[in-house]
Amino acid sequence: MSFxxxxxxxxxxxxxxxxxLRILIGWHFLYEGFYKLAQESWTAKxxxxxxxxxxxxxxxxxxxxxxxxxxxxxxxxxxxxxxxxGLILGLFTRWLALGGAVLLLLFYLxxxxxxxxxxxxPTEGHYLIVNKxxxxxxALVALVFIPTGKFFGLDRFLYAFLKKS
Amino acid sequence: xxxEKQESNEEEKKGSLNLxxxxxxxxxxTVPFLGMFGWSWSKKDGPDTASDGPVIxxxxxxxxxxxxxxxxxxxxxxxxxxxxxxxxxxxxFKAVCDIWTDLNLKRAVNLLTKYGHEVTGYEDYREMxxxxxxxDAVIIATxxxxxxxxxxxxxxxxxHVYCEKEMSNxxxxxxxxxxxxxxxxxxLQIGHQRRSNPRYIHCxxxxxxxxxxxxxxxxxxxxxxxxxxxxxxxxxxxxxxQEKLEKYGFETMHEFxxxxxxxxxxxxxxxxxxxxxxxxxxxxxxxxxxxxxxSGGVDYYEKDxxxxxxxxxxxxxxQTEKGxxxxxxxxxxxxxxxxxFEKFMGDQGTLSISESANKSGVYREVSAPPWDEWVNKxxxxxxxxxxxxxxGEGAVVDVRETAxxxxxxxxxxxxxxxxxxxxxxxxxxxxxxxxxxxxxxxGYETAVTVLKVNEAVEKGITVKFNPEExxx
Numbered sequence: 001m002s003f004x005x006x007x008x009x010x011x012x013x014x015x016x017x018x019x020x021l022r023i024l025i026g027w028h029f030l031y032e033g034f035y036k037l038a039q040e041s042w043t044a045k046x047x048x049x050x051x052x053x054x055x056x057x058x059x060x061x062x063x064x065x066x067x068x069x070x071x072x073x074x075x076x077x078x079x080x081x082x083x084x085x086g087l088i089l090g091l092f093t094r095w096l097a098l099g100g101a102v103l104l105l106l107f108y109l110x111x112x113x114x115x116x117x118x119x120x121x122p123t124e125g126h127y128l129i130v131n132k133x134x135x136x137x138x139a140l141v142a143l144v145f146i147p148t149g150k151f152f153g154l155d156r157f158l159y160a161f162l163k164k165s
Numbered sequence: 166x167x168x169e170k171q172e173s174n175e176e177e178k179k180g181s182l183n184l185x186x187x188x189x190x191x192x193x194x195t196v197p198f199l200g201m202f203g204w205s206w207s208k209k210d211g212p213d214t215a216s217d218g219p220v221i222x223x224x225x226x227x228x229x230x231x232x233x234x235x236x237x238x239x240x241x242x243x244x245x246x247x248x249x250x251x252x253x254x255x256x257x258f259k260a261v262c263d264i265w266t267d268l269n270l271k272r273a274v275n276l277l278t279k280y281g282h283e284v285t286g287y288e289d290y291r292e293m294x295x296x297x298x299x300x301d302a303v304i305i306a307t308x309x310x311x312x313x314x315x316x317x318x319x320x321x322x323x324x325h326v327y328c329e330k331e332m333s334n335x336x337x338x339x340x341x342x343x344x345x346x347x348x349x350x351x352x353l354q355i356g357h358q359r360r361s362n363p364r365y366i367h368c369x370x371x372x373x374x375x376x377x378x379x380x381x382x383x384x385x386x387x388x389x390x391x392x393x394x395x396x397x398x399x400x401x402x403x404x405x406x407q408e409k410l411e412k413y414g415f416e417t418m419h420e421f422x423x424x425x426x427x428x429x430x431x432x433x434x435x436x437x438x439x440x441x442x443x444x445x446x447x448x449x450x451x452x453x454x455x456x457x458x459x460s461g462g463v464d465y466y467e468k469d470x471x472x473x474x475x476x477x478x479x480x481x482x483x484q485t486e487k488g489x490x491x492x493x494x495x496x497x498x499x500x501x502x503x504x505x506f507e508k509f510m511g512d513q514g515t516l517s518i519s520e521s522a523n524k525s526g527v528y529r530e531v532s533a534p535p536w537d538e539w540v541n542k543x544x545x546x547x548x549x550x551x552x553x554x555x556x557g558e559g560a561v562v563d564v565r566e567t568a569x570x571x572x573x574x575x576x577x578x579x580x581x582x583x584x585x586x587x588x589x590x591x592x593x594x595x596x597x598x599x600x601x602x603x604x605x606x607x608g609y610e611t612a613v614t615v616l617k618v619n620e621a622v623e624k625g626i627t628v629k630f631n632p633e634e635x636x637x
Binding site: 156 | 184188191192193194195196198199202206
């Protein structure tokens with residue numbers, strides 16, 4: 001079970017640190033999902049309506065279509081809960097990391113802090129192009145390539161099973 | 166990971182899936198984090214705890230003394246009050262009185278009989294006073310110009326009085342009511358029912374007094390915008406005789422039905438509607454205005470049948486302990502935009518409150534100290550949206566603007582009819598279990614404040630309040 005046959009290995013410390021990174025991101029998703037589920041009336045509508053830049057048209061269209069909106073809302077809430085469980089437990093880690101990264105990219109595109117765009121809703125920090133969504137997205141992209149679940153996580157059983165069959 | 170090779174040799178010897186103890190430990194290593202998550206989720210307040218906590222004033226099961234109650238004036242407002250009273254335990258209705266015997270009186274007697282009250286109907290309140298000797302309380306909902314006479318008569322007869330606002334259509338009338346209350350020592354509650362509304366009480370006691378959320382209040386605005394309404398009509402067969410109308414102070418049937426619009430009978434929209442809200446200005450500020458200027462007129466309706474102003478805007482100046490407060494109030498009867506609310510603005514925040522629940526909100530100025538303490542105490546919901554939603558495409562925040570404040574909701578709702586807590590408070594006070602929320606003196610101050618608005622319009626001047634006018 002070597003990490004990479006040709007290149008330098010990442011080391012146990014690296015794997016543990018990346019596993020913790022995975023758990024923290026999973027935790028974040030899980031809480032966001034649960035929180036939205038607990039609020040019976042949560043909807044992405046106001047956020048989508050405030051969208052700027054290239055996705056503005058698509059997001060407004062979603063916000064204005066009740067059926068699309070309720071689909072996107074459910075996808076969001078349950079998607080985040082599933083991502084949260086998966087990333088913490090280390091199950092289907094690489095696929096979920098990819099899914100999470102795509103989701104975060106979509107979040108980032110709602111209101112990217114690009115020069116020239118102004119938002120009337122203040123955020124909790126100050127950002128120029130790079131914000132926390134983008135960083136979390138990139139962290140997940142890294143986890144797509146580093147199968148931490150194979151070392152710490154249920155994926156270990158999955159790999160063992162696949163190896164056998 | 167250097168021992169991998171060695172391990173895999175061991176693994177092969179074991180079960181069919183080739184799982185070593187190490188595999189199992191590592192595979193399950195992150196499961197405890199889910200446990201940690203579950204634990205912290207259970208420890209944290211539910212996300213909506215603060216905004217969910219309902220403080221509903223529901224009538225307690227009745228054990229105390231049953232009160233004998235009469236009602237005087239069974240028109241629209243009398244019916245509203247009666248419907249609230251029927252939800253309050255411990256009341257025994259003995260008598261009702263209304264000059265419209267064929268309609269209002271009959272309806273009230275029928276309703277009360279249906280609810281098991283042995284009630285007698287009267288046309289003339291003097292006859293009622295003469296015959297009903299064991300009354301504890303009377304609820305008066307007659308036209309404003311009758312309030313003083315009715316209230317004083319019942320107080321003198323030893324009956325506690327709940328009198329609808331406006332206390333009277335004249336300052337002298339209101340003053341004589343306070344004097345009668347003092348003389349007789351009976352209770353006199355004035356029907357400014359917001360003073361017993363748990364949400365208003367929460368705002369006054371917790372948000373303003375305890376938390377001082379708004380800081381220095383400098384400005385208030387409020388309104389009651391109501392759409393066009395036709396005059397009230399009447400079924401021909403129930404028309405009162407001219408003789409009877411005149412006996413009770415009305416010249417025509419139109420006057421009888423629409424007395425609120427007539428000088429000498431009512432006070433117009435500023436008194437009917439504004440009085441409720443200007444009362445809140447005085448109550449929340451614990452002050453009374455020093456002056457008022459106002460603009461108004463009969464701009465829209467027929468002048469012959471609408472003597473009071475259908476469109477009126479008043480500007481008050483208050484001198485409070487914390488400094489000057491300027492307050493505007495408007496009531497219009499031709500457009501219902503944004504309905505009714507009162508908005509208090511201080512240097513640290515805004516309190517917008519309305520008797521209709523969904524219009525209330527508290528907004529923190531970005532420069533104000535954090536309100537976390539009050540959110541944690543459940544005084545406010547957690548901040549949600551902004552007061553103004555994100556501006557549309559292309560909108561730019563200018564350096565001259567300040568960022569939108571955080572928005573909170575008030576976690577206290579009244580789920581009973583608006584008037585019920587105020588009536589309950591009156592009956593509790595009779596039993597010695599509560600203090601009146603709007604005793605005669607408070608009602609009087611508001612009557613002075615509001616009646617002077619009409620004077621300011623009439624005379625076209627800024628009316629100064631003489632502090633002595635508020636004192637009896």
